[in-house]
Amino acid sequence: MERTNLRIHDINRVLGPVPHDDVPTDTVEGLLSDLTALGVASCSAVASWQLFGDPSGRAGSLEGGAEPLAAGPHPRVRLTPIVVPTPAGTGWPADPSVVLQSGARLVRACPVRHRWSLLSRTASRWWDACAEHGIALALDLTEVGFAAVAGLAASRPGLNIVALNPGYRELRRCAELLDEAPSILVETGTILTTGGVEWLAGAFGAERLVFGTGGPLLDEAGPTFLLRSLDLPENDVELIAWGNAARLLEGQAQ
Amino acid sequence: MILDAHGHLGTWGDFFIPHADPAWLIATLDRVGISAIGVSHLLGVGHDARTGNRLALEASEQFAGRIGVWLVGDPHDREAVARLSDDVDHTGVWGVKLHPDTHQVQLTDERYEPLLAFAAERGLPVLTHTHTGSVWSDPALAAEVSKRHAGMPILLGHSGLVENGLTRTAAIMADHPDLIAEICGSQLTRRWLTRLVRLVGADRVVYGSDACFFDPRPALGRLLAAELTDPERDSVAGGTLARLLGHRLTVKEMHA
Secondary structure: OOOOOOOOEEEEEEEOOEOOEOOOOOOHHHHHHHHHHHOOOEEEEEEHHHHHOOOOOHHHOOOOOOOOOOOOOEOOEEEOOEEEOOOOOOOEOOOHHHHHHHOOOEEEEOOOOOOOOOOOHHHHHHHHHHHHOOOEEEEEHHHHOHHHHHHHHHHOOOOOEEEEOOOOOOHHHHHHHHHHOOOEEEEOOOOOOOOHHHHHHHHHOHHHEEOOOOEOOOOOHHHHHHHHOOOOOHHHHHHHHHHHHHHHOOOOOO | OOEEEEEEEOOEOOEOOOOOOHHHHHHHHHHHOOOEEEEEEHHHHOOOHHHHHHHHHHHHHHOOOOEEEEEEOOOOOOOHHHHHHHHOOOOOEEEEEEOHHHHOOOOOOOOOHHHHHHHHHHOOOEEEEOOOOOOOOOHHHHHHHHHHOOOOOEEEEHHHOOHHHHHHHHHHHHOOOOEEEEOOOOOOOHHHHHHHHHHHOHHHEEOOOOEOOOOHHHHHHHHHHOOOOHHHHHHHHHHHHHHHHHHHOOOOOOOO
16 A cells, blocks of 8 residues: 555655766756656755765865755755854854854754864764754764664753664664653654554654655665555654654744 | 565574564565565574574474575585485475675685585575675675576576675676665665666666664665556566576465
């Protein structure tokens, strides 16, 4: 049974060209076309230049790319800024207030890729501000590791964390993470072992799972089909597909 | 008709698999319209091919026409050919499964040769794990084996596994007509699946999911969303494999 009319928000997309492949999502139009082909209503996306280039946009690195703190390039595409919360002018943006003023409800951080510490004094100040203002933080588990996410969640219980890209072999660690802190949600796109999404939903509740794929770096079509054919109650599937993301984004998902 | 060329039963040591039993697998195949799946038991892919093959054959009997069996050939088993010979005529046997990486024997090693010769002699297709760059299972090694056993279909499990190796896998296949690309794996996207079909032709690509490592649904979703013509999609979904399996394929009408 495939739920063809399910309303879906993909919380983990990349917009723009990538260094190692020719992708159809290198433009806003291409991303929209890709979403439409898969029947996905909307997405949250990071700008590829922030992921693969200098996330600060200095010295022309933003040239041609989407401005991550501006309003989304299309009502179906919300940009997720990648922040670099480091001191002495090395980070971006200069202060968390800039993010707050932009209206962003979800930020991404790549502390390993961008070489900074998730629990530094400066970063901690950022996470306090995010927690206070209801801004969620997305982290890629293959980049930062499960322990770092658990540690951050333990130190900042009010901070909503979206744990991206756990991988199909990590149900045990996902269970540990979800058991660790109620503020953590896990992305489903790579939970691809047999019945893994249903198992996690049964053990921890569908409200702890959020649909995202990591496309085009990771496959979008398979996880989307899996989402539509989950052996779960309708309400649970709707939470994973849309409701939990909408809650994080405060109803701003299209 | 959708045929899953690459499946497993059982559990695996390094991660938690919620559903390792054939009943769950069949129920899920029914849910998405997959007619049959060829499995090897993970015990066999791991440390005990003898027990693994027995369990796979039992499952095949329990779900006749829905579960086919790839009998695992263990290159460390001195009696492997005799055991395969005992099992090969069971209804539901699809062919021979090799996993050079877990058994840590290079596919071209002489310890595999009796198993390959047996498969060739009995007209059995071989499904082998492949991983681009692996000293045990790089697709170029399968090409070497294919040269030795012309006419024996060799399914390249995962097509070399990594996306950036797929063009090389396709180039290797161009010179070796008995090599078939099997498409399960954690790194394949529908974009690359489309490219692979364009490069080698739909008649040389077969759908596989790697269930129960993976849920069978995502790989099917990837195939359904790939930018293929209907005839191409039909070939990848089951047509190519049905041609290769011939009389060995006995698909029961779907329960769903």
